[in-house]
Amino acid sequence: MTVTRTQWAAAAAVFVALLFAGYATVSTAWGGEPAAQATPARESADAGFARDMSVHHQQAVELSFLVRDRTQDEEVRRLAYDIANTQANQRGMMLGWLDLWGLPKVESGTEPMAWMDTSGGENGGQHGGGHSGHGSGAAPKQQEGALMPGMATPAELERLNKLSGKQAEILYLQLMIDHHKGGVHMAQGCADRCTVDVERKLAQGMVDAQQSEIGLMTELLKKRGAAPRP
Template identity: 65%
Template sequence: MRRGPGRTQWAAITAVALALLFAGGAFTVASAERDEAPRTPATDSADAGFARDMSVHHQQAVEMSFIVRDRTRDESVRRLAYDIANTQANQRGMMLGWLDMWGLPKLQSGVEPMTWMGMGTGGGADGALMPGMATNAQMDALRKASGREAEVLYLKLMTEHHKGGVHMAQGCVQKCAPGVERDLAQGMVDAQQSEILLMADMLRKRGA
């Protein structure tokens, strides 16, 4: 009578099967990790261009907000200015951190702002660096104003600043690779559109 495989043989067969199973699983995990590995954008990509340009755009919003904080005692304007300065300073830090992580320069010489959006001339009106950004003359006027005059000027300048920022963030939503940066851009669109409505109401209350 022919006997089947012994206990030792079954143990060996089981060991081989488990080894093949684990090897296949390890291969699948490794493949998945390669597929999900962070992608490094090119220096002329929408991802890098947005991070650079929005960092500059945000920096001016932070500066304007600190200026008006010292030029008025109105709590609603000071609170709005604090929120904008805090939010945009944090977002700016994130975007500059991404550029560092990608090993890309924070400034790109010889390339106009917003070229990544397909805009031939990155600057806005009256010599502003980008659409929505205040000119040097407007920044000087804000520094010299006080009280209600400073509040109205800040709200008007920041409204235009937000409109330019929304336009740029929408560009990233359309052109940036899926991921945290595009999610951040969509968050900027939502938050700044909401603040535009808030500032319109604040301007109406000031008869502007």
């Protein structure tokens, strides 16, 4: 499974690097933003989002593979596969952009999500991006020991690893709803602050898709006599 995830990420990174290079060239040729503006700064919202969301997505992949091996329920297994596949590919895209921009994938000495400072980042929030009722102002709660809001703690991962069947399904759905809420908050931050159009559009797509999946997972919990965590 590790090999498969690596192959997904590598293939996506190569594809997006070519796509983005073509985008920058065409944009300049048709009087769009100059090529120099298409390369974000190291401390920009574009770079910060790509780094932080790559980490956030990696945990979603891990959670999904954990539950897939601990339940025979086809509905939950299919959801877990879709989330793992989608987020592994998106992670590859974001890591590919960082490579293309010549920026580090890990920024030592910088707090996660520092680019989402309420000052509005370098872009001041000038790109609306469609708030969908979930602005980036109010962050989801962060569990003690979690790296970013919405992310599971090591203790929660260990607990999921020990469960099976319905119990594993319920915990996975609860953890993934929290995870998606954190992801929506962060993606909306990029939709508001990022300057690279293709990245901003990806972020808005994450907002829309993950909000939809939150609704689906809430219904799956209800079918199991459970509910999202408060």
